[in-house]
Amino acid sequence: MATVKIWTDAEAEAHPRVKAVFDDIRATRKTDFVNNVWRALANQPAVLESTWAQVKAVMARESALDPLVKEMLYMAVSISNGCEYCVHSHTASARAKGMTDAQYEDLLAVVGLAATTNALVTALQVPVDPEFKV
Amino acid sequence: MATVKIWTDAEAEAHPRVKAVFDDIRATRKTDFVNNVWRALANQPAVLESTWAQVKAVMARESALDPLVKEMLYMAVSISNGCEYCVHSHTASARAKGMTDAQYEDLLAVVGLAATTNALVTALQVPVDPEFKV
């Protein structure tokens, strides 16, 4: 259950600022599907607008990284932060962008390994090597 | 400062299990440089051996993901976990594997964006869309 109302399409249609964002999500992503994070953020139009603007700027534009790589980075952060919804939505997006089973397995292996070595390094308070200095 | 002694090369040479791991790190990575995480783990030979075995298995083998992509995933997890040493070591490794300034900027943009949307989704407790079901 959410802490706020999840907006239906009818409710979004009746609210100009929300409708404008939903329309742009659909046009940008070329799909009629608007997932629940936007339907929850609709309760706070200013946060809805700025969040969508950031997502569009970061994920939908041309960039130095492949769209799938960006989605996998998003998955890695979401897993590390323990965000259930985010893990689901970005795993689904990565699959939609072509993530293979073998790539998913490698991502899991790296994320699992990083969690271990992060913990060991923190436990031992390893000093940064001078060689890593910029 | 570390919670344990950081082993010198001379100390590692005198301890067969540690020497064997250090030798393999050097041979695998084709460099004489052994960074501090291994010099700290040398105090616990069993953990040193199993950790190196995992790193070698995950990072050094052929895989479905590009070595640079794996290093960038490692960076994303290390940033999310707030591990200072790990951020330094994996940023340096990513650069050594060819990460460009433009790719670094994109990684930062994705990691920063994911942190925000993770927080908002958690704040609103957004329910998982049935469309994401496997």
Place this chain on the structure above:
Amino acid sequence: MATVKIWTDAEAEAHPRVKAVFDDIRATRKTDFVNNVWRALANQPAVLESTWAQVKAVMARESALDPLVKEMLYMAVSISNGCEYCVHSHTASARAKGMTDAQYEDLLAVVGLAATTNALVTALQVPVDPEFKV
């Protein structure tokens, strides 16, 4: 589902230490409603007593901060820690203490922004400015 039994009122009535805490919660908060965290902690009477004593000391006394501000700080921590129950209970408490939609939107904006800048600062390992020294 919980890892422990959620105590009913009848069970609490039959256990003097638990009953004493539940009675004090009701008297302090001027409501008959005892939420599930206390019904779960009832399995460990010493932890129940010390936790309620701390909550009462921190949240229910006169202080330099407005009760609503304290509740919003509680929300911010609970969101950052990813605690589902805590997000729900403290969002509900903040609303009961008068949090408006506009204040909620501002809290979300700050929490989301802080998550991003925290991540970027950690990624870049920004050194603390001498100007911030006490």
Place this chain on the structure above:
Amino acid sequence: MATVKIWTDAEAEAHPRVKAVFDDIRATRKTDFVNNVWRALANQPAVLESTWAQVKAVMARESALDPLVKEMLYMAVSISNGCEYCVHSHTASARAKGMTDAQYEDLLAVVGLAATTNALVTALQVPVDPEFKV
């Protein structure tokens, strides 16, 4: 030490996009002081611009929450995320905005309490009360 160069004023002056952001930070905050997070982000002009735009939009505008309350929420998130630089910069900002010792003590008490109850709730996996439903 940072993972990137910390830009001097002279370096910023020579780079139009960076100079524009630094000028706006100084004008908005009515101070010549530009703290290190911006000098680190200067290496990635697009992230510098979007981050400053967000900070300006969230922190510097009129809002439903007092500027000091927003700064204290920022502190609470930064503490929970374990971001050293952020704890320093936002504690300094809160003091500059008038945070008293008594308010600081109350903030610490709430943040410490929330950390405990978050942990206990997670340990016991307390189910959300139906009364909290929207």
Place this chain on the structure above:
Amino acid sequence: MATVKIWTDAEAEAHPRVKAVFDDIRATRKTDFVNNVWRALANQPAVLESTWAQVKAVMARESALDPLVKEMLYMAVSISNGCEYCVHSHTASARAKGMTDAQYEDLLAVVGLAATTNALVTALQVPVDPEFKV
């Protein structure tokens, strides 16, 4: 709901690598019960094999720590990381290994206390005492 298929016994029987791990789990633990984490990992045989090898090496062998103490350490980490499934599985395992109600209460008290003092120390950025140096 999971992001992957949860394998049934029949499906595991038909896949030699998965079957081998499931057989070893049953033989090592002397029970027919294979819990869901292994049924989820079955989708990635290499990660399944390496994860089980690590769990077996760390948890099932003779060691300097009592099996119950190791399980309680596992609980403490899982609680701190906010991993719902892990809290459930390791609390159940600790009980199966003899954790008493009094021990559980003490664990909760320590974990709750550590969460508070960790938060306060981070808030105040307490410098490490020279006496703690190795």
Place this chain on the structure above:
Amino acid sequence: MATVKIWTDAEAEAHPRVKAVFDDIRATRKTDFVNNVWRALANQPAVLESTWAQVKAVMARESALDPLVKEMLYMAVSISNGCEYCVHSHTASARAKGMTDAQYEDLLAVVGLAATTNALVTALQVPVDPEFKV
């Protein structure tokens, strides 16, 4: 560097509430050494008093868990939360209470393993087995 002043013994002697806590720390622990967390908390006497009261209640009393086990649980939480000072102070305390190198190695192995499996379980969103229900 800290966000607050680290109190000297002379300063503590001159402040009755702080002096009372410092005296009790010394008497309880049978040592003249008062570590920095208390010297930082001295700036907030109410938080100093309540924090010391909790530490004393949880760590110094008779309990169902061995003092060393409690210290190791404290280490596990501090590592998971990434608290540098706390890792140092509780590792030092565990050693002072007799933690052997072999026990330390086992703790590191468990904490590292738990970090990995926590991450994998979160990545896969493994559903809780009905067998774990209370």
